[in-house]
Amino acid sequence: MPDTLVRAIGAYANIRCIAAVTTDLVEEARARHDTYPTATVALGRALTGGILLGGLLQGEERINLQINGRGPLRSIVVDADAFGHVRGFVRHPHIQVPLREGKISVKEAIGAGTLQVLKIQANQKEPYRGIVPLVSGEIAKDLTSYLVNSEQIPSAVALGVYIEGNNRVTASGGFIVQALPGAQDKDISIVEENISALPPCSEMILNGMGPRDIIMQVMNGIMIKFLEEKEISFQCRCSKERVVRIMIALGAAEIRDILAKEGEAKALCEFCKRDYVVTGDELRQLLEDIES
Ligand SMILES: [Zn+2]
Incomplete structure (x- = not known):
């Protein structure tokens, strides 16, 4: 199945959810940049976050994420549009960071720093710019902090990248769920409970779940309408x-x-x-x- 992104909204148009499977595009990024595992996971999460935020844009709008930290990875730059294209790189693809409890520590690779988001709109001279300090360094929580503090939209973000021993990316994806004006407390509680019971995104995708399945888990118990489903890919703007x-x-x-x-x-x-x-x-x- 090709990488896809799906957008859905609650029946009363006040909770929205966007989910994507990004396995192929993150694997392509790994191969292009020859990233080692820690950088692969960091870049994969950032690319997935970028494509999800891109899915909330319209027309010619673009979004640019820059994570700058004091850790060995230094920086991640990701650029996405509303048409399902994303590109990105890390400053130091070959870093090695010791595992923490058997897990890759993106937080340690990035270190303390900032997340900057630029929204580039076709008809505006200056892009919208939001910058927040990194609150976790694991990227999903940092994007959540940006959405909540800078865009002022109550949101939850989950991102996951799974790599096999030989470095190959075999599952990657994520979702963003947002409470829009008028969202009912009852519905927000349902979503919060659903999210807290969910396995990691990479595990759901590894088990064959697609973006629709993930959305149905996140929004389980709420009437929803699927709005859009599109293919997504790693695509550069250079020529x-x-x-x-x-x-x-x-x-x-x-x-x-x-x-x-x-x-x-x-x-x-x-x-x-x-x-x-x-x-x-x-x-x-x-x-x-x-x-x-
Ligand atoms: Zn290029």
């Missing part, structure tokens, strides 16, 4: 055209300098690790275009 645009922005003097020193220009996309080369001929053509 040769973008690299060329950056070269043009550098200006003629800089391009001449690169030509003299390197003979060609190379660029590596941090988000997807794709390599780009602008050949000497292409650079000379750019110079001609700039100067004409």
Whole structure:
């Protein structure tokens, strides 16, 4: 089954839930960035959080998450849109952090720091920016803290990534549930009880549950309506055209300098690790275009 995201809302439109299975896209990120287990789990959770928040956006809006910490991982950057595309990277993919009670400690890898969320809207000059201190470093609780404190929406977030011994991601996903204005205390209590009884997301997905099944567990006892189901994937926004645009922005003097020193220009996309080369001929053509 391909990675999918499902959105649902309570019958009275005051509790919403969005869930996603992200196993393939997190495995793709692991392979692209050659992350070791701790970084794989950290990046996988952040990518899943990003795609879930992206699922709450509309049209051309985008969301960017940046986690900056004092731990060995340093930072995670994730970028998602409303169409089910997400990309991301960690600063140090090869860190090794000792297990805590047999478990990977993302908290230790990230350390104390901040979570910054940027919401980029097509018609707005300045993106919406929210920044909160990390409250747990395990990412799900930090996203919850952002939603509650910065967006002021009572929310719960669960994220899970399961990796097999050889590093392969075999289950990944998560959900966000939110109480919107007018939500009944009774319904909120039902959801809270459901969540506290749930096994970890990675376990549910490992057992074959999809986003709909997860939503039905979270919202069990509440009438719900499914709104949307879509495929999601790791997809970067980089392209040769973008690299060329950056070269043009550098200006003629800089391009001449690169030509003299390197003979060609190379660029590596941090988000997807794709390599780009602008050949000497292409650079000379750019110079001609700039100067004409
Ligand atoms: Zn890229």
